[in-house]
Amino acid sequence: xxxxxxxxxxxxxxxxxxxxxxxxxxxxxxxxxxxxxxxxxxxxxxxxxxxxxxxxxxxxxxxxxxxxxxxxxxxxxxxxxxxxxxxxxxxxxxxxxxxxxxxxxxxxxxxxxxxxxxxxxxxxxxxxxxxxxxxxxxxxxxxxxxxxxxxxxxxxxxxxxxxxxxxxxxxxxxxxxxxxxxxxxxxxxxxxxxxxxxxxxxxxxxxxxxxxxxxxxxxxxxxxxxxxxxxxxxxxxxxxxxxxxxxxxxxxxxxxxxxxxxxxxxxxxxxxxxxxxxxxxxxxxxxxxxxxxxxxxxxxxxxxxxxxxxxxxxxxxxxxxxxxxxxxxxxxxxxxxxxxxxxxxxxxxxxxxxxxxxxxxxxxxxxxxxxxxxxxxxxxxxxxxxxxxxxxxxxxxxxxxxxxxxxxxxxxxxxxxxxxxxxxxxxxxxxxxxxxxxxxxxxxxxxxxxxxxxxxxxxxxxxxxxxxxxxxxxxxxxxxxxxxxxxxxxxxxxxxxxxxxxxxxxxxxxxxxxxxxxxxxxxxxxxxxxxxxxxxxxxxxxxxxxxxxxxxxxxxxxxxxxxxxxxxxxxxxxxxxxxxxxxxxxxxxxxxxxxxxxxxxxxxxxxxxxxxxxxxxxxxxxxxxxxxxxxxxxxxxxxxxxxxxxxxxxxxxxxxxxxxxxxxxxxxxxxxxxxxxxxxxxxxxxxxxxxxxxxxxxxxxxxxxxxxxxxxxxxxxxxxxxxxxxxx
Numbered sequence: 117x118x119x120x121x122x123x124x125x126x127x128x129x130x131x132x133x134x135x136x137x138x139x140x141x142x143x144x145x146x147x148x149x150x151x152x153x154x155x156x157x158x159x160x161x162x163x164x165x166x167x168x169x170x171x172x173x174x175x176x177x178x179x180x181x182x183x184x185x186x187x188x189x190x191x192x193x194x195x196x197x198x199x200x201x202x203x204x205x206x207x208x209x210x211x212x213x214x215x216x217x218x219x220x221x222x223x224x225x226x227x228x229x230x231x232x233x234x235x236x237x238x239x240x241x242x243x244x245x246x247x248x249x250x251x252x253x254x255x256x257x258x259x260x261x262x263x264x265x266x267x268x269x270x271x272x273x274x275x276x277x278x279x280x281x282x283x284x285x286x287x288x289x290x291x292x293x294x295x296x297x298x299x300x301x302x303x304x305x306x307x308x309x310x311x312x313x314x315x316x317x318x319x320x321x322x323x324x325x326x327x328x329x330x331x332x333x334x335x336x337x338x339x340x341x342x343x344x345x346x347x348x349x350x351x352x353x354x355x356x357x358x359x360x361x362x363x364x365x366x367x368x369x370x371x372x373x374x375x376x377x378x379x380x381x382x383x384x385x386x387x388x389x390x391x392x393x394x395x396x397x398x399x400x401x402x403x404x405x406x407x408x409x410x411x412x413x414x415x416x417x418x419x420x421x422x423x424x425x426x427x428x429x430x431x432x433x434x435x436x437x438x439x440x441x442x443x444x445x446x447x448x449x450x451x452x453x454x455x456x457x458x459x460x461x462x463x464x465x466x467x468x469x470x471x472x473x474x475x476x477x478x479x480x481x482x483x484x485x486x487x488x489x490x491x492x493x494x495x496x497x498x499x500x501x502x503x504x505x506x507x508x509x510x511x512x513x514x515x516x517x518x519x520x521x522x523x524x525x526x527x528x529x530x531x532x533x534x535x536x537x538x539x540x541x542x543x544x545x546x547x548x549x550x551x552x553x554x555x556x557x558x559x560x561x562x563x564x565x566x567x568x569x570x571x572x573x574x575x576x577x578x579x580x581x582x583x584x585x586x587x588x589x590x591x592x593x594x595x596x597x598x599x600x601x602x603x604x605x606x607x608x609x610x611x612x613x614x615x616x617x618x619x620x621x622x623x624x625x626x627x628x629x630x631x632x633x634x635x636x637x638x639x640x641x642x643x644x645x646x647x648x649x650x651x652x653x654x655x656x657x658x659x660x661x662x663x664x665x666x667x668x669x670x671x672x673x674x675x676x677x678x679x680x681x682x683x684x685x686x687x688x689x690x691x692x693x694x695x696x697x698x699x700x701x702x703x704x705x706x707x708x709x710x711x712x713x714x715x716x717x718x719x720x721x722x723x724x725x726x727x728x729x730x731x732x733x734x735x736x737x738x739x740x741x742x743x744x745x746x747x748x749x750x751x752x753x754x755x756x757x758x759x760x761x762x763x764x765x766x767x768x769x770x771x772x773x774x775x776x777x778x779x780x781x782x783x784x785x786x787x788x789x790x791x792x793x794x795x796x797x798x799x800x801x802x803x804x805x806x807x808x809x810x811x812x813x814x815x816x817x818x819x820x821x822x823x824x825x826x827x828x829x830x831x832x833x834x835x836x837x838x839x840x841x842x843x844x
Contacts, residue, residue, distance in 0.1 A: 143425065146435050147425055147438070148421075150421065150439060151417055151421040153446075154417040154445065154446060155410075155414045155418075157442070157445075157446030157449065158416065158449055159413040159414075160450075161449040161453045161494065161498070162409040162410075162412065162413055162497060162498070163406045163410070164450075173388065173397055175385055175388050176383065178382060179378065179381050179382075179387075181379050182375065182377065182378045182379045183375075183391065184373055185370045185372060185373065185376055185390075185396065186372065186394065186396065186499060186500055186504075186505075187502070187504070188370065188371055188372045189369075189370050189393060189394055190367055191367070191368060191370075191393045192365045192366070193365075194389070195389045196366035196368065196386065197365045201359075204359040204363050205357075205360045207359065209355075210352060210355040210356050212348040212351035212355060213345050214348050215345050218344075219343075220298050220305070220342075223342050224291070224295070224298075224340070226340060227294055227337075227340040229256075230256040231287045231290065231291070233256070234255065234287075237252055237255075238275070238276060238280075245276060248276055249269060249276070252272035253266065253267050253268070253269055253272055254266075274328045275332070278329070289325070289329075289333050290332070290337050293322070293333060293337045294336075294337050294340065296321070297318070297341060300313075300317070305344050305345065306346075310341050310342075313341060314338050314341075318334050319334065322334055368386075368389075368393075370390055370394055372551070373561075376390045376396065377391070395501070412497075417490070420487075420489075420490045423482070423486045424438070424483065427482050427483070436592050437591045437593060440478075440591035441475065443590075444471065444474070444487075444587060445490065445491060448491055449494050449495075452466060452468075452491075452494065452498055453498055456498045456499050462571075463502070464508060464540065464544065464572065465568050465571040465572050466495060467572055467576040468491055468495060468513055468576075469576040469580075470576035470579030470580045471491065471579065471580075471583070472517055473517070473520055473529065473532055473576065473579075473580035473584070474579075474580055474583050475587075476517045476520050477520055477584045477588075477595050477596070477597070478588045479591070481517055481518070484517045485514065485517055488509075488510060488517065489510060491513075492506045492509040492510040493506055496509070504543075504544075508543040508547075511539050511540075512535075512536040512539040512540045512543070515532075515535045516533075516535060516576065519531055519535050520580075529580050529581050532577065532580070533577030533580075534573060536569075536572055536577075537569045537573030538573075540569035540573070541566055544568065545565055548561055585598065592705070594644065594704075594705045594706065596643055598703060599646075602702070602703075602706065603647045603650060609654050609697075610650060610651075612657050613650075613657055616657045617653075619660075619663070619664075620660065620665045623764070624652065624653055625649075625650075626760045626831075627652070628645070629827060630759065630827050631645040631648075631649050631752050632645055633823040633826070634755070634819070634823040634824065635749065635752060636823075637820065637822070637823040638748065638752070638812075638816045638823075640749050641749055645753060647706060648706055648749065648750075649753055649756065651697065652709050652753060652757065653713075653757075654696050655689035655690055655696060655710070656689045657696075658692045659685060659688075661673060662674070662682075662685050663689070664765070678726075679722040679725040679726040679729065680726060680738075683719045683726075684737070686719055687719070687739075687741065690710065690740055693711075694711050697710055708747075708750060711741075711743065712742070712743060712745045712746070712753075712754065713750070713757050714740035714754070714757075715740060715743070715744040715745060715754055715801075716739055716743070717739070717804065718738050718739050723735065723738040744805070744806050744807075745806065745809065745810050746810060747811070748810055748811055748812055748816070751807045751812050754801060755797070755798055755801060756824070758797050759797050759798070759824050759828070763793055763794070763828055763832065766793060767832050772788065772832055790829060794825050794828070798817065798821055
C-alpha cells in the first residue's frame with residue numbers, strides 16, 4: 117500500500133503543487149501584503165538615484181547627458197537681467213567726479229619755493245657745509261597736504277656737491293617736467309594718472325640725465341604731484357542705482373523639445389538656469405523629498421489595490437496572479453526609470469501600451485485599465501511631472517486594452533499597435549495646438565509626432581507579443597491565443613490521439629461540446645474548457661484498446677484480467693496523461709484538467725467485480741488519484757466527461773429511452789431516460805464531494821444540467837423510422 121501511495125502522489129509534483137495553490141490567506145490580507153511590496157517598488161523607482169544623473173551638473177563642468185525641454189516655457193532670466201543691470205551701472209558716464217584745479221597750481225608753487233630755498237642755502241657763504249646739510253634736511257617747510265617727504269642727508273650732500281650750472285639744470289628740469297605732467301593730463305590727476313607718471317613717464321623723461329641729477333628731478337617732481345580729481349561716491353551711487361532701475365527684465369524663451377545641453381558640453385551659467393527653470397535639472401533628493409515620494413507611491417498603490425479588491429470577476433485574484441501583476445508593474449516602472457534617465461529626449465516612444473496589452477490578455481480588462489492609470493502616472497512623474505506624457509500614454513493604453521479584449525489572434529496585437537500609434541500622434545497634436553494657439557502649418561513637429569507615435573505603436577506590439585506568454589506562464593494563466601494554438605488539430609498530442617485512439621478523440625470532441633455549452637450557460641471560460649476537453653484523455657493513447665472507446669468491435673481485453681489489474685490500467689491513463697502533458701510542456705491549467713477530470717472517483721464496475729470475486733477489497737485500489745477539481749471549469753469538465761461517456765454507453769446498449777416513452781412499452785433492464793441519467797450522474801458527483809472545492813453554486817448546477825440535456829437531446833433524440841414504400 118505504501119509503495120502504491122508513493123507512486124501515485126510523489127510522482128505527481130505538479131498535481132500536488134496545483135492543489136496547494138489555493139489561497140490560504142484572506143484576499144484582503146494578500147492584497148495588503150502585495151500593496152506593501154508594490155509601494156516599496158514604486159517608492160524605490162521614484163526616489164532611486166540613477167548613475168550619472170544626480171549631483172553631476174556643475175557650472176563650467178562637462179554635462180554627463182543630453183537634456184531637452186519637456187515643454188515650452190518663458191521665464192524672467194535673473195542671470196541675464198543681472199548682467200544687463202551690472203553693465204548699465206558700470207558705464208563710465210555714471211561716474212561723478214569732484215575737480216579742484218587750484219591743487220596743481222599750489223603744488224607747483226610749493227615745488228618752486230622748495231627749489232628756491234635749496235638754492236638760497238647753497239649760495240649762503242656764511243654757512244658751513246654741516247650747517248647747510250642740517251638746514252636742507254629740515255626742508256621742505258610745507259604743510260603735510262602739500263608734501264610729506266624730507267631730504268635725506270645723502271641727498272643733501274649730493275645737492276651741495278653739484279656745481280651751480282648743474283643744480284640750475286636740475287631746478288629748471290624739475291619745474292619743466294612738473295608742468296609737462298600737468299599738461300599731459302590737462303590738470304586732472306587721479307591715482308592712476310600719478311601712478312603711470314611715476315612708473316612710466318618720468319623715468320622715460322629723465323633718462324637723458326646723468327645720476328644723481330635724474331633721481332633728484334624724479335623725486336622733486338613726483339613728491340609734489342597730488343590728486344586733484346576725486347569720485348563723488350554719493351552721486352555716483354545714485355546714478356548707478358538709476359541706471360539699474362532703468363533696465364527692463366530680460367525674458368528667455370525655451371521651446372518644447374529644445375536641446376538645453378548636450379552630453380559633453382560645458383555647463384554655462386545660463387544653461388544651468390534653463391535647467392532649473394524647465395525643471396530638468398536632476399537634483400539629489402533629501403529626506404523630505406524621499407518621504408514625500410514614498411507617500412505618493414503609497415497613495416497610488418493603495419488606490420490600485422482597492423480597485424482589485426472590489427473587482428466583480430475572479431480572474432487575477434489568486435496570490436500567484438496578483439504577485440505577477442505587482443512584479444510586472446514594478447519591473448515596468450524600473451525600466452521606465454532607467455530609460456527616462458538615458459533617453460529623456462524620446463519619452464513619448466516609451467511602449468507602456470505593450471505592458472498594458474499583456475495585462476489585458478493574461479488577466480482582465482479592468483485590471484489592465486487600473487494598471488494603465490497607475491503606470492501612466494508613474495511615468496509622467498519620472499519625466500519631471502509631465503502631464504502631457506501621462507495623458508498621451510493613458511489614452512493609447514486605454515484604446516489598446518479595448519482593442520485586444522478576448523483576443524484570439526496575433527493580428528489583434530498589430531491592430532492594437534496601430535491604434536496606439538494613432539492615439540499617441542493625435543494626443544501630441546492636441547497638446548501642441550492648445551499650447552501654440554494657432555493652426556499654422558509646421559511640418560517639423562508633425563514629423564516628430566508621427567515618428568514618436570509610430571515607434572510607440574511598433575514597440576508596444578513587439579513587447580506585447582514577446583511578453584504575454586512569459587507573463588501568462590509566470591501567473592499560471594493560459595491566454596486565449598495559447599488556447600487557440602493548442603486547439604489546432606496539428607498539435608502533436610491531438611494528432612496522436614486522433615490516429616492512435618480515434619474513439620477517445622471523438623469522445624473528447626463530444627465532451628468539449630457539452631462542456632462549452634455548460635460554460636456559456638454559467639459564464640465560465642468556454643475556450644479553456646474546450647481545449648481542456650481535447651487533452652483530458654491523452655493518457656489513453658498509451659494503451660488505447662484497454663478502453664471501450666477504441667475497441668470498435670474487438671473483444672474486451674478486460675475479460676481476461678482480474679479487476680484490480682484492470683482498475684490499475686484504467687487509473688494509469690490519468691497519470692500517463694499528466695506525464696505526457698508535462699513532457700509536451702502544456703500549460704499548467706491544461707495539466708490540471710487531466711489530473712482532475714475523474715477526481716477521486718471510484719471505478720465502480722471493477723470494484724463491484726472485485727467484491728464478488730474476493731473476500732477482502734481495498735477501495736483505494738479502485739480510486740482515481742485525484743485531486744478533485746477546484747475551479748468551475750474543472751468541475752464542469754468532470755461532469756461533462758462522465759455524462760458523455762455514460763449516455764453514449766447507454767445509447768450503444770439500447771438502454772437510453774426517450775422521455776416521452778418512459779411509461780410506454782417494455783424497456784431493457786437498467787434503461788433510463790436522458791433526463792434521469794444526466795441527473796443521476798451529476799447528483800452522484802455532488803453527493804460524493806467531487807465538487808466541494810469548486811466555486812460552483814446550486815444555480816450553476818441547475819444551468820449545467822439543462823445545458824447537458826439540451827445538447828444531448830440534439831444528438832440522441834428519437835428518429836422516425838423511414839420504411840421504404842413499394843411503388844405500385
